Amino acid sequence: MDNHQHHESFVKKYIFSQDHKIIGIQYGITSLLFLLFGFYLVTVMRWQLAYPMEAFPLERFVYPLLGIGVILLFIRGLKIGIHSVVGVSLILLAGVSWYVATRDENMPNRIMLPEFYNQLGAMHGTIMVFLGVVPLAVGAFGNYIVPLQIGAPDMAFPKLNMSSYWCFFVGGVTMLVSFFVPGGAANSGWTSYPPLSDIATTGQTLWLLGMVFLITSSLLGSVNFIITIVQLRAKGLSFMRLPFFVWTQFVTSFLLLLAFPPLEAAGILQLMDRVAGTSFFLPSGLVVSGDPLPANIGGGTPLLWQHLFWFLAHPEVYVLILPALGIVAEVIANNTRKPLWGYKSLVYATIFLGFMSFIVWAHHMFMTGMGSTINAFFQITTMIISIPSIVILSAMFLSLYGGSIRINTPMLFALAFLPMFGIGGLTGLPLGLSTSDIHLHDTYYVIGHFHYVVAPGTIFALFAGIYYWYPKLTKRKMNEALGKIHFWGSFVAMNVIFFPMLIQGLAGVSRRLYDGGQTYAHAQSVLYLNEVMSIGAWSLAFFQMFFIVNLFLSIKKGKEVDDNPWEATTLDWAATTSPPLAHGNFAQVPEVYRGPYEYSVPGSDKDFIPQHQQ
Amino acid sequence: MSVNNVKSHIKVYISIFVALMVLTVLTVFVSYLELSIGYAVTIAMIVAVIKGSLVANYFMHLISEKKVIYWVLILTLVFFVILMLLPILSTLDQVSR
Amino acid sequence: MMEIPYTSKPHSETGLYNAKFGIWLFIASEVMLFGALFTAYILLRVGASEWPKGAEILNVPLATINTVVLISSSITMVMSWASLKMNEFSKYKVYMLLTFLLGVVFLVIKFFEYNAKFHHGYFPSTNMFFATYFTLTGLHGLHVIGGMIVNFYFLTIGSKMWNTDKERFTNRIEIAGLYWHFVDLVWIFLFPALYLL
Numbered sequence: 001m002d003n004h005q006h007h008e009s010f011v012k013k014y015i016f017s018q019d020h021k022i023i024g025i026q027y028g029i030t031s032l033l034f035l036l037f038g039f040y041l042v043t044v045m046r047w048q049l050a051y052p053m054e055a056f057p058l059e060r061f062v063y064p065l066l067g068i069g070v071i072l073l074f075i076r077g078l079k080i081g082i083h084s085v086v087g088v089s090l091i092l093l094a095g096v097s098w099y100v101a102t103r104d105e106n107m108p109n110r111i112m113l114p115e116f117y118n119q120l121g122a123m124h125g126t127i128m129v130f131l132g133v134v135p136l137a138v139g140a141f142g143n144y145i146v147p148l149q150i151g152a153p154d155m156a157f158p159k160l161n162m163s164s165y166w167c168f169f170v171g172g173v174t175m176l177v178s179f180f181v182p183g184g185a186a187n188s189g190w191t192s193y194p195p196l197s198d199i200a201t202t203g204q205t206l207w208l209l210g211m212v213f214l215i216t217s218s219l220l221g222s223v224n225f226i227i228t229i230v231q232l233r234a235k236g237l238s239f240m241r242l243p244f245f246v247w248t249q250f251v252t253s254f255l256l257l258l259a260f261p262p263l264e265a266a267g268i269l270q271l272m273d274r275v276a277g278t279s280f281f282l283p284s285g286l287v288v289s290g291d292p293l294p295a296n297i298g299g300g301t302p303l304l305w306q307h308l309f310w311f312l313a314h315p316e317v318y319v320l321i322l323p324a325l326g327i328v329a330e331v332i333a334n335n336t337r338k339p340l341w342g343y344k345s346l347v348y349a350t351i352f353l354g355f356m357s358f359i360v361w362a363h364h365m366f367m368t369g370m371g372s373t374i375n376a377f378f379q380i381t382t383m384i385i386s387i388p389s390i391v392i393l394s395a396m397f398l399s400l401y402g403g404s405i406r407i408n409t410p411m412l413f414a415l416a417f418l419p420m421f422g423i424g425g426l427t428g429l430p431l432g433l434s435t436s437d438i439h440l441h442d443t444y445y446v447i448g449h450f451h452y453v454v455a456p457g458t459i460f461a462l463f464a465g466i467y468y469w470y471p472k473l474t475k476r477k478m479n480e481a482l483g484k485i486h487f488w489g490s491f492v493a494m495n496v497i498f499f500p501m502l503i504q505g506l507a508g509v510s511r512r513l514y515d516g517g518q519t520y521a522h523a524q525s526v527l528y529l530n531e532v533m534s535i536g537a538w539s540l541a542f543f544q545m546f547f548i549v550n551l552f553l554s555i556k557k558g559k560e561v562d563d564n565p566w567e568a569t570t571l572d573w574a575a576t577t578s579p580p581l582a583h584g585n586f587a588q589v590p591e592v593y594r595g596p597y598e599y600s601v602p603g604s605d606k607d608f609i610p611q612h613q614q
Numbered sequence: 615m616s617v618n619n620v621k622s623h624i625k626v627y628i629s630i631f632v633a634l635m636v637l638t639v640l641t642v643f644v645s646y647l648e649l650s651i652g653y654a655v656t657i658a659m660i661v662a663v664i665k666g667s668l669v670a671n672y673f674m675h676l677i678s679e680k681k682v683i684y685w686v687l688i689l690t691l692v693f694f695v696i697l698m699l700l701p702i703l704s705t706l707d708q709v710s711r
Numbered sequence: 712m713m714e715i716p717y718t719s720k721p722h723s724e725t726g727l728y729n730a731k732f733g734i735w736l737f738i739a740s741e742v743m744l745f746g747a748l749f750t751a752y753i754l755l756r757v758g759a760s761e762w763p764k765g766a767e768i769l770n771v772p773l774a775t776i777n778t779v780v781l782i783s784s785s786i787t788m789v790m791s792w793a794s795l796k797m798n799e800f801s802k803y804k805v806y807m808l809l810t811f812l813l814g815v816v817f818l819v820i821k822f823f824e825y826n827a828k829f830h831h832g833y834f835p836s837t838n839m840f841f842a843t844y845f846t847l848t849g850l851h852g853l854h855v856i857g858g859m860i861v862n863f864y865f866l867t868i869g870s871k872m873w874n875t876d877k878e879r880f881t882n883r884i885e886i887a888g889l890y891w892h893f894v895d896l897v898w899i900f901l902f903p904a905l906y907l908l
């Protein structure tokens with residue numbers, strides 16, 4: 001092993017880095033910031049929903065963001081580091097929100113206009129999905145962990161990896177900039193359905209451009225992941241010895257690779273509609289604000305967009321959930337000290353799930369007047385796809401059985417994930433049957449359903465992952481007490497937010513209402529829940545402070561641990577240092593002799609046998 | 615691949631090139647025949663598929679490619695067909711029609 | 712320090728070096744991109760109340776010439792790779808230059824074609840036929856430009872690698888070729904769909 005110092009410039013080492021670990025951290029920080037921002041948008045929306053048309057207390061929302069930013073900036077004197085990058089970003093975000101919220105076209109006299117609510121809603125969805133969860137789950141966790149778990153020196157194409165991050169960055173900035181153009185950011189929902197989106201304000205054009213960058217980034221990333229996993233596995237690490245997390249990333253990459261291009265195509269067509277005057281998605285005879293559109297406009301089909309959009313967006317929900325399942329599996333196996341129950345069935349279920357996710361998409365389109373034959377087809381495939389999901393969830397529950405479970409913060413989040421994901425999945429079944437979907441479509445029930453999957457589901461899994469792999473990056477554990485406060489607070493708050501949504505939805509309250517349903521007679525009996533949910537959302541924000549403090553405090557103050565503090569079996573922990581070597585990860589090329597979860601093997605002296613132990 | 619091997623390949627490339635040219639002329643010629651749209655589409659697509667597979671098989675060497683590539687392309691093709699077929703079928707199945 | 716394996720040597724199980732596997736995955740995603748556009752084309756055309764025959768308003772002779780040009784550029788491309796295989800670098804340069812120039816010819820013809828349409832007052836906004844025509848050929852044109860940039864790079868600065876790592880350079884030309892042939896392949900389908908039917 002060569003020990004000589006690599007003298008690289010700061011820019012090459014930390015900004016345009018080609019090391020998967022640095023790129024993973026870049027992805028992690030950027031996407032956590034976007035998650036925070038996407039969540040911040042929704043806390044603002046929840047004010048309007050709880051107290052419709054009341055003056056917005058801007059200071060109360062901006063000052064905390066500004067405060068944390070300033071604290072982070074100066075916390076270690078003027079030393080430059082991750083904390084100052086995040087500090088500056090938070091101050092910038094506070095500035096952006098102040099500027100945007102004080103504009104008369106958004107909030108005259110601090111009263112929120114419906115147009116502004118629509119911007120917030122559309123951008124919340126877009127940012128959370130495309131700039132928050134996916135880049136964190138795939139870009140950050142995938143990038144950092146996958147090469148380590150398969151014993152590879154880096155990703156197969158380091159330059160491509162770097163370009164993937166910077167494409168993502170440009171896409172994200174484009175989305176943020178769109179708040180400043182006339183008419184504000186995109187406001188046609190994260191689904192951008194035409195004809196509305198075709199005739200929407202300039203923000204929609206930027207949304208489309210931003211998406212083109214994000215899609216490009218995903219494509220570069222997914223090619224890289226697939227090649228890395230197929231070609232760069234350590235000797236002896238056959239496919240059936242891969243940690244389950246790697247499997248989930250592998251299937252996810254295929255989804256991104258093959259499902260995203262159709263949305264890119266649709267995006268290009270919509271861009272043409274908006275800038276070149278075509279009418280791919282504009283039907284004939286459209287009347288906008290009382291004026292019929294010119295004669296040469298028309299002949300297009302809005303449903304085409306829905307098909308192409310959901311061709312991506314259904315697989316996309318599995319992109320949101322599969323890596324989360326992978327993380328939870330790692331944490332559970334490690335903390336129950338026993339092998340995952342039914343590893344093979346987990347793997348096959350995941351592959352089947354990935355495949356099926358391409359042929360269920362029109363369950364989002366039951367209300368578009370598709371005939372009963374096609375409806376029946378998509379109902380059947382939707383019911384079929386629930387089977388592998390249940391297989392996976394059951395296997396995870398069964399993995400707990402008979403284990404001597406270690407309760408720590410990552411495990412708490414992983415344990416909470418299971419029932420939350422369960423609720424999310426089960427509430428989805430009625431949406432997959434067209435008869436019940438007629439009643440539930442586009443109500444808050446839908447919002448409740450998928451948030452159970454992505455918020456107390458995926459987000460919890462991602463938290464589990466952060467607490468679990470933190471010592472890998474820093475050689476220190478995050479603080480357990482702060483972690484537990486963060487967990488219990490978030491757990492209660494999440495349910496206070498999302499359970500009432502199911503109730504409201506069953507009562508028939510529509511989603512995307514900027515007054516929370518005030519003007520509807522049928523909503524009156526459940527209106528009181530709006531305030532409850534909003535208080536839940538702000539409490540959730542409050543408990544995230546414990547996480548932010550913990551994240552930065554523990555870099556210097558966390559409990560120091562050795563290279564494998566969780567006594568894990570996989571190569572990322574067992575075969576390399578924390579953090580791993582800057583170039584090449586491993587001091588010696590690891591070789592693998594056994595499966596990923598050999599915990600508590602009878603007759604061995606320790607309760608775990610690393611994969612590379614002979 | 616040895617030098618001789620490459621030399622024999624070059625002969626194949628040339629004949630593929632000639633075949634592509636002939637097929638191009640053919641498809642343009644057929645388009646002037648004023649066939650009914652059904653026939654015209656069928657013939658044009660058959661010719662295009664033949665030309666496409668010649669390019670893929672010989673210029674892109676797909677004919678002697680590794681198994682993994684075949685698997686990836688089969689998977690892609692399956693999704694490609696789904697992407698084409700299902701939207702078209704569901705449009706045909708619209709209640710309004 | 713570990714090097715990334717299989718950058719030019721094939722992996723024992725898959726038989727592929729990384730980049731070759733990579734470009735095929737990329738092509739797979741491109742298949743889905745153009746697949747979606749063809750779906751759009753079919754749906755729009757089937758749903759349209761009237762759809763002109765391409766030959767009546769588009770210039771079929773010009774497009775036929777362009778088809779010939781693109782197919783010829785494919786053969787020069789494959790020849791440039793074969794020349795490297797036979798260790799004849801100067802021949803490689805000639806064929807690569809030809810490939811690049813044929814790309815230029817394709818674009819120039821395309822430019823005249825577009826220009827004539829604009830002169831007659833035909834724009835993407837004119838009707839659905841021109842919308843699809845301009846969008847599909849435009850996107851294909853962008854792919855051609857992308858390929859030409861890559862080819863230009865390997866014709867100039869990129870070709871230095873021949874002196875240091877012959878095998879890897881030959882591989883790179885193979886990769887660039889795969890992409891270029893794919894662009895050709897897309898055109899083979901666009902040509903009848905837009906011009907002849």
Ligand code: HEM
Binds near residue numbers: 124
């Ligand atoms: C954790 C705290 C979160 C809260 C309090 C929250 C709250 C909300 C609310 C109230 C809406 C409905 C807005 C309306 O219909 O008017 C909404 C919509 C949405 N949320 Fe969240 N959300 C959270 C997290 C997430 C996450 C993690 C994701 C994705 C990964 C996400 C994705 C979406 C999407 C896609 C929409 C639909 C936007 C649209 O209607 O176009 N949310 N959220």
Ligand SMILES: [Cu+2]
Binds near residue numbers: 313317360361364
């Ligand atoms: Cu779905």
